[in-house]
Amino acid sequence: MAVVTYRDALTQALREELQRDDRVFLMGEEVAQYNGAYKVSKGLLDEFGPMRIVDTPITELGFAGIGVGAAMVGLRPIVEFMTWNFALLAIDQVVNAAAKMLYMSGGQYKMPMVFRGPNGAALQLSAQHSQAWESWLAHIPGLKVLTPGTPADAKGLLKSAIRDDNPVVFLEGEMLYNTKGEVPDGEHIVPIGVAEVKREGSDCSIITHGKMVLVAMKVADELAKEGITLDVVDLRTIRPMDVEAIAASVQKTNRAVVVEEGWELCGVGAQVVDFIQRECFDDLDAPVIRVHQEDVPMPYAKNLERLAKPDAAKTLAAVKKVLYLD
Amino acid sequence: MSTGAKRAPERKSKNEPEKDGAANGENPAANADDTETQAPMRDTTGTDAELRKELLRSMLVQRRFEERCAEAYALGKIGGFCHLYIGQEAISTGVMSMLRPDDYVITAYRDHGQALARGVSPRAIMAELFGKSDGCSGGKGGSMHLFDKATNFLGGHGIVGGHIPIAAGVAFAIKYRRRNQVCVCFFGEAAVNIGAFHETLNMASLWDLPAIFIIENNRYGMGTSISRSTANEDVVVRAKGYRMIGESVDGQDVFAVRECMARATERARKEKRPTLIEMRTYRFMGHSMSDAVNGTYRTKDELEENMKRDPILLLHNLIHEAGELTEGELHKIDDDAKAVAQDAWDFADASPEPAAEELYTDILVDTTS
Numbered sequence: 001m002a003v004v005t006y007r008d009a010l011t012q013a014l015r016e017e018l019q020r021d022d023r024v025f026l027m028g029e030e031v032a033q034y035n036g037a038y039k040v041s042k043g044l045l046d047e048f049g050p051m052r053i054v055d056t057p058i059t060e061l062g063f064a065g066i067g068v069g070a071a072m073v074g075l076r077p078i079v080e081f082m083t084w085n086f087a088l089l090a091i092d093q094v095v096n097a098a099a100k101m102l103y104m105s106g107g108q109y110k111m112p113m114v115f116r117g118p119n120g121a122a123l124q125l126s127a128q129h130s131q132a133w134e135s136w137l138a139h140i141p142g143l144k145v146l147t148p149g150t151p152a153d154a155k156g157l158l159k160s161a162i163r164d165d166n167p168v169v170f171l172e173g174e175m176l177y178n179t180k181g182e183v184p185d186g187e188h189i190v191p192i193g194v195a196e197v198k199r200e201g202s203d204c205s206i207i208t209h210g211k212m213v214l215v216a217m218k219v220a221d222e223l224a225k226e227g228i229t230l231d232v233v234d235l236r237t238i239r240p241m242d243v244e245a246i247a248a249s250v251q252k253t254n255r256a257v258v259v260e261e262g263w264e265l266c267g268v269g270a271q272v273v274d275f276i277q278r279e280c281f282d283d284l285d286a287p288v289i290r291v292h293q294e295d296v297p298m299p300y301a302k303n304l305e306r307l308a309k310p311d312a313a314k315t316l317a318a319v320k321k322v323l324y325l326d
Numbered sequence: 327m328s329t330g331a332k333r334a335p336e337r338k339s340k341n342e343p344e345k346d347g348a349a350n351g352e353n354p355a356a357n358a359d360d361t362e363t364q365a366p367m368r369d370t371t372g373t374d375a376e377l378r379k380e381l382l383r384s385m386l387v388q389r390r391f392e393e394r395c396a397e398a399y400a401l402g403k404i405g406g407f408c409h410l411y412i413g414q415e416a417i418s419t420g421v422m423s424m425l426r427p428d429d430y431v432i433t434a435y436r437d438h439g440q441a442l443a444r445g446v447s448p449r450a451i452m453a454e455l456f457g458k459s460d461g462c463s464g465g466k467g468g469s470m471h472l473f474d475k476a477t478n479f480l481g482g483h484g485i486v487g488g489h490i491p492i493a494a495g496v497a498f499a500i501k502y503r504r505r506n507q508v509c510v511c512f513f514g515e516a517a518v519n520i521g522a523f524h525e526t527l528n529m530a531s532l533w534d535l536p537a538i539f540i541i542e543n544n545r546y547g548m549g550t551s552i553s554r555s556t557a558n559e560d561v562v563v564r565a566k567g568y569r570m571i572g573e574s575v576d577g578q579d580v581f582a583v584r585e586c587m588a589r590a591t592e593r594a595r596k597e598k599r600p601t602l603i604e605m606r607t608y609r610f611m612g613h614s615m616s617d618a619v620n621g622t623y624r625t626k627d628e629l630e631e632n633m634k635r636d637p638i639l640l641l642h643n644l645i646h647e648a649g650e651l652t653e654g655e656l657h658k659i660d661d662d663a664k665a666v667a668q669d670a671w672d673f674a675d676a677s678p679e680p681a682a683e684e685l686y687t688d689i690l691v692d693t694t695s
């Protein structure tokens with residue numbers, strides 16, 4: 001197994017799928033000549049040419065719609081948003097067009113396409129550039145929503161996304177591109193809709209996804225020193241959600257902390273907690289606690305930004321609380 | 327038929343000071359604007375009597391079908407939003423008559439006429455409007471979302487302007503596969519103020535996409551007249567900003583529509599260039615079923631004046647005056663159109679409601695590739 005960055009894992013997935021199926025093309029701002037704003041598409045223009053690696057004007061709504069139209073007649077577009085913050089300009093195409101086309105056409109027009117790009121906060125990019133969109137997007141029937149947290153999942157899930165005949169929203173962690181991890185050699189596919197227990201433990205479950213998986217692992221390392229073991233469930237896919245994996249973990253540990261990057265109200269964690277209270281009510285030894293961004297737009301100042309974000313310290317405190325150790 | 331019927335819908339003020347016609351100096355038809363609107367209908371697209379009869383039949387089917395839609399709506403057989411196309415039929419018929427079966431058509435929510443003209447089954451359309459399982463979208467789309475893969479009818483779409491980039495995407499796919507089909511996209515004049523319109527025109531021109539964008543200028547977006555919504559009412563000049571050919575034609579004249587489409591399809595197939603076409607028309611009914619026919623925003627006089635140029639009457643009179651069909655033959659076409667509408671109604675009435683299990687189908691497919 002090779003150790004590669006999250007970025008290179010994504011590039012591998014793109015390259016392999018572009019080679020595998022000539023209906024697949026990549027479209028977005030700066031994806032071709034510039035090699036991608038985050039260099040995820042590095043080298044692809046040279047290999048596949050300008051008809052398949054397509055630089056667009058700054059026109060998110062327009063090119064997202066071009067992707068939808070191309071998918072309607074059988075191509076397999078990958079639409080890259082420079083970041084998901086800018087995808088708001090295209091949300092009509094994602095929500096009103098891609099997600100609905102199959103249903104409102106009575107099953108005649110499927111949408112084999114991927115909308116992808118970086119999601120969530122990086123460092124000091126402040127309010128408009130530091131947002132996690134998964135709870136918004138996961139709300140929509142007709143979409144699949146993926147949030148890989150590791151290089152292996154990034155590669156395996158992106159390949160599944162490109163092969164899927166449905167519109168897939170693929171949320172990459174903006175802070176994850178440089179992280180490294182082992183990626184299996186050769187064909188590596190991760191199924192959509194299947195969570196993974198990233199760390200086995202028995203004292204408390206952490207249910208999380210995306211970038212916060214790394215935070216959860218850090219907390220698990222920390223608490224292991226105190227003899228507390230955590231079961232870290234990485235959802236990997238938000239829609240459809242692997243509720244069996246959540247139930248299995250909570251039934252084992254009887255306690256849970258749900259960690260996400262986004263805001264609290266109507267967040268992904270709210271859905272997870274709802275599921276736990278319905279399906280695992282008798283298993284619980286403590287109320288479930290959620291960790292999330294503070295209910296404020298992301299501030300710029302370093303100290304304030306740190307206060308606003310969910311992090312290892314907040315997660316650790318939450319775990320101690322559900323273990324009644326605080 | 328009054329003599330006033332030979333006049334095109336009047337354009338109010340033309341803000342554009344230039345005298346070089348509607349859009350692009352390269353386009354000869356654009357200059358012909360003023361004279362053309364005064365001229366009687368004249369075919370330059372080589373129709374013969376048989377085809378003229380077929381054009382009339384196509385328009386009459388739409389008209390009679392939609393008259394029954396209004397009736398069905400009043401009876402509660404059709405629900406939701408229902409936007410009638412009555413008055414604009416020369417556009418759908420003229421455009422579709424110039425397309426090949428493998429071309430693509432995409433449109434907005436005012437889609438019954440276009441679907442019929444494209445050849446979607448009247449039965450399947452009416453069943454869709456009635457919310458029945460035999461509807462062309464399985465009863466899941468309704469009036470605004472007619473889809474039919476067999477005729478490359480890519481839908482009725484409900485977000486103003488939202489389908490314009492989708493049309494460019496279809497054209498992109500045509501180019502990607504090196505085919506010589508075209509994608510025709512219909513929308514109202516109010517949609518030219520939507521960002522998606524501008525984003526799409528730019529890319530369609532930049533990338534040489536074989537798309538034909540048709541503005542059906544019926545002069546009102548719901549109750550807002552073009553003069554109250556649009557800084558420059560000469561909407562087709564917008565083509566110029568995107569280095570695209572723009573043309574403006576009398577949309578009540580099926581031959582003018584065909585002639586312009588002949589140029590646009592040729593341009594798309596041979597030169598791989600998109601075209602923006604304004605087709606000037608008028609909606610004879612309210613915006614949707616909840617809007618009174620003349621409403622608060624237009625006068626009865628204006629409506630009646632425009633109804634003199636009913637596109638069906640214009641073609642009917644032309645055929646009649648040329649002595650191509652007898653009064654009896656003309657009646658028969660109309661009776662046949664009524665029979666099509668009745669048959670569609672009966673079929674839709676008899677069609678079962680979608681099964682409850684259908685609620686959860688067609689959300690996702692379980693295939694991969």
Ligand SMILES: Cc1ncc(C[n+]2csc(CCOP(=O)(O)OP(=O)(O)O)c2C)c(N)n1
Nearest residue numbers: 436484485486514515516517544546547548
């Ligand atoms: C983005 C959006 N805004 C508002 C509406 C509500 N709406 C439906 S039709 C319409 C008027 C559109 O007029 P036009 O594009 O000229 O087409 P016409 O109805 O005349 O065929 C409006 C405002 C909508 N469907 N979508």
